[in-house]
Amino acid sequence: MVYCTPWEPGYDTKKIVAKKMACWVDLLGVDPMMDRLGRDMMESLGPVIQMAGVTQSEDGKFANVRGCVLLDMTKPLPTILRLRMNQVSKKVKIKYDQLPDACFSCQERGHIARYCTKATVTSWNLVVNLLTD
Template sequence: MTKAWKVEGVICSQKEPGLFTFIFPTEEEKHRILRNSPWSYSTNLLVLQQCLPEIPEHCYEFSKAAFWIRIGGVPPGWRIEKVFNDLGKRLGKVIEVQLDSINHAQNKGGRVRVEIDLTLPLKAGAVLDIGNKCLWVEFKYERLPHYCFSCGKIGHYATDCLEFPYATSP
């Protein structure tokens, strides 16, 4: 992870299987790494949280993570912060909205950073009401790790899905 994070001197210790603590050399580095999440290791999502020394590890819940989601298909006249914020709220807690500038290479509208519940299926898009018409807008998740196209959840592939078992042929 030190290569991906571009930082030296990170101290990592395993508390139990699947639970690690990281100590960063500076507060600035720690905040930069938290701000630039999500991170993954071997295509597995690494959910990072700022922990407090007085709270035991078992009291933390690692079921939410922040992702950037690009929203495509919003008409140019509707590419305003309020519209993207409202669409982001359909996914979870909105942290930030970034609208593409007119000169932006993609200029497809923008993206939202949303804290999503990892126990729920990801949404592929939503219906946007534009006056008397409805328009489907598409959600594209950035830096998405293991993802199941059967149940829509992060953490496994369709071949390992317990909700919708992958059909194998003899």
């Protein structure tokens, strides 16, 4: 990831926080009848920079939609997208390519909760319980 900002004397690079980030996103298991809505589905995650297209499974039962989206890194990123069409609800898995690790304890990126120096014992136990259940 490249982050550009004006330089000032004494600038601390550890305080850089990327608020927006372009990322390739895959929507996995989209109903082939809904694949034309791929761009609209991507727009629900953020502004679409580029669509890479749709690939069909060998059996034709599902499709994967791929696109580059400008993500808001200050908000939690969804892992599932719920689609409703004609009274039918479908779940589509979301896969993000090469995002930095996210800590569920301090809400910062670049490390996971297990290695968080800001985590409290309570929050660490909560994360461990969630991961082991």
